[in-house]
Amino acid sequence: xxxxxxPFHAEPAHEVPQNCSKFGVLISLEPSPRQLAIHPVxxxxxxxxxxxxxxxxxxxxxxxxxxxxxxxxxxxxxxYYAAAIGxxxxxxxxxxxxxxxxxMTFGAGFLMRPIGAIVLGAYTDRHGxxxxxxxxxxxxxxxxxxxxxxPGYATIGLLAPLFVLVGRLLQGFSAGMExxxxxxxxxxxxxxxxxxxYVSWQSGSQQVAVMFAALVGVALNAKLxxxxxxxxxxxxxxxxxxxxxxxxxxxxxxxxxxxxxxxRKHRPSAPEIFxxxxxxxxxxxxxxxxxxxxxxxxxxxxxxxxxxxxxxLHLASKDSLIVTLCVGASNLFWLPIMGALSDRVGRxxxxxVFTILMLVTAYPAMRWLVGEPxxxxxxxxxxxxxxxxxxxxxxxxxxxTEIMPIDVRTSGFSLAYSLATAVFGGFTPAIxxxxxxxxxxxxxxxLWLSFAAACGLVAALLAKPHNAAIETGRLAxxxx
Numbered sequence: 001x002x003x004x005x006x007p008f009h010a011e012p013a014h015e016v017p018q019n020c021s022k023f024g025v026l027i028s029l030e031p032s033p034r035q036l037a038i039h040p041v042x043x044x045x046x047x048x049x050x051x052x053x054x055x056x057x058x059x060x061x062x063x064x065x066x067x068x069x070x071x072x073x074x075x076x077x078x079x080y081y082a083a084a085i086g087x088x089x090x091x092x093x094x095x096x097x098x099x100x101x102x103x104m105t106f107g108a109g110f111l112m113r114p115i116g117a118i119v120l121g122a123y124t125d126r127h128g129x130x131x132x133x134x135x136x137x138x139x140x141x142x143x144x145x146x147x148x149x150x151p152g153y154a155t156i157g158l159l160a161p162l163f164v165l166v167g168r169l170l171q172g173f174s175a176g177m178e179x180x181x182x183x184x185x186x187x188x189x190x191x192x193x194x195x196x197x198y199v200s201w202q203s204g205s206q207q208v209a210v211m212f213a214a215l216v217g218v219a220l221n222a223k224l225x226x227x228x229x230x231x232x233x234x235x236x237x238x239x240x241x242x243x244x245x246x247x248x249x250x251x252x253x254x255x256x257x258x259x260x261x262x263x264r265k266h267r268p269s270a271p272e273i274f275x276x277x278x279x280x281x282x283x284x285x286x287x288x289x290x291x292x293x294x295x296x297x298x299x300x301x302x303x304x305x306x307x308x309x310x311x312x313l314h315l316a317s318k319d320s321l322i323v324t325l326c327v328g329a330s331n332l333f334w335l336p337i338m339g340a341l342s343d344r345v346g347r348x349x350x351x352x353v354f355t356i357l358m359l360v361t362a363y364p365a366m367r368w369l370v371g372e373p374x375x376x377x378x379x380x381x382x383x384x385x386x387x388x389x390x391x392x393x394x395x396x397x398x399x400x401t402e403i404m405p406i407d408v409r410t411s412g413f414s415l416a417y418s419l420a421t422a423v424f425g426g427f428t429p430a431i432x433x434x435x436x437x438x439x440x441x442x443x444x445x446x447l448w449l450s451f452a453a454a455c456g457l458v459a460a461l462l463a464k465p466h467n468a469a470i471e472t473g474r475l476a477x478x479x480x
Contacts, residue, residue, distance in 0.1 A: 079303030109172030110426025116176025121411025180414030200339030287416030293456025295425025334390025
């Protein structure tokens with residue numbers, strides 16, 4: 001009986017080139033053009049190796065991620081300039097009180113996320129991914145305008161902080177579905193075997209926003225003195241966000257509905273979606289715990305870094321913003337790599353490994369940092385935390401889409417993510433500031449990170465995706 005011939009079988013040669021053995025047999029693992037012509041599987045594998053995103057998919061990824069960029073850019077700017085915003089809208093004789101009021105307003109936007117996740121998520125699961133994403137972009141635009149153009153407390157009194165709070169709540173309401181909508185859209189347009197890589201660009205667009213906001217901050221700090229930055233300079237990044245809104249609308253309007261949604265014969269009504277969410281409440285809780293690791297670590301190493309560097313470590317504002325810029329670049333580097341790796345080895349192994357690493361290293365790293373604060377130590381610690389965050393989140397986001405039932409995929413994902421952000425992540429800057437103030441321990445944010453990692457570890461052990469192949473990393477092979 002003749003044995004099957006491997007696509008990488010040896011090929012005889014008449015001349016002995018440098019990559020051949022002395023017996024004239026090719027030893028290179030690179031398939032020849034003849035082999036590629038004979039074996040279609042080799043063609044497909046070569047296409048995968050040369051590029052994971054098909055050219056026809058590049059623009060849809062950019063279009064859908066554009067609104068996610070705006071959402072995160074606005075949130076980052078508010079976090080970066082929390083102290084200046086506090087002085088403008090929440091004046092107080094005590095700088096700590098002013099800063100806390102500003103950070104609590106920053107966190108208040110996250111309280112609306114679960115409501116937005118349910119309401120807007122149900123709308124998207126019924127009317128389509130494109131319709132929901134256009135609606136959230138419109139709501140976000142109103143929110144950013146209301147904060148960027150609002151007169152300060154000295155001009156209109158109590159109306160100023162009230163309107164800023166309303167603007168933040170509106171932003172939080174729209175953001176409740178934005179992230180879930182983008183993640184689900186990317187998962188539904190992904191090519192077979194590359195879902196982790198595609199969905200990682202949801203978080204990737206957020207890192208571009210982090211870097212862009214940090215670059216704007218560095219440029220403004222170089223051009224404007226501290227007094228002018230505190231008085232009015234902090235408005236410039238927000239106004240810049242307003243300027244790019246028409247361009248983002250143009251990108252989103254050109255989105256096509258996903259084939260998976262169009263193919264669905266049943267479009268659940270709002271009551272059906274709510275009942276399904278209630279039935280699958282345990283999955284939502286598991287998803288919430290899983291996201292806790294992501295959202296706490298993200299806001300710790302991005303939004304809180306400038307405030308921590310300035311107010312706690314007493315480093316120069318420029319140094320803190322440069323570190324934040326490097327963190328954004330590091331996140332952007334690791335997210336797609338680990339998303340692609342999760343397509344090969346499975347989601348769960350990555351989730352377990354990196355939650356354990358965060359659990360055991362976060363507090364010692366912070367203790368080392370505050371022992372002798374410096375730019376180099378802050379950069380080192382933040383890049384380590386960035387590696388853990390990017391590696392975990394590259395697998396986590398796509399895993400969260402895979403554990404949700406398809407009928408409530410957007411609303412379930414968004415609700416789990418929003419609850420974690422509202423309860424834990426969004427208030428990370430405020431909680432860290434309060435814990436440092438109460439205990440006098442400047443490294444205590446490391447314990448907060450360890451708590452979040454413990455939540456992620458438990459969830460990673462309990463979560464069960466619908467496709468068992470995801471567990472073993474065989475998804476790409478099965479779909480080949």
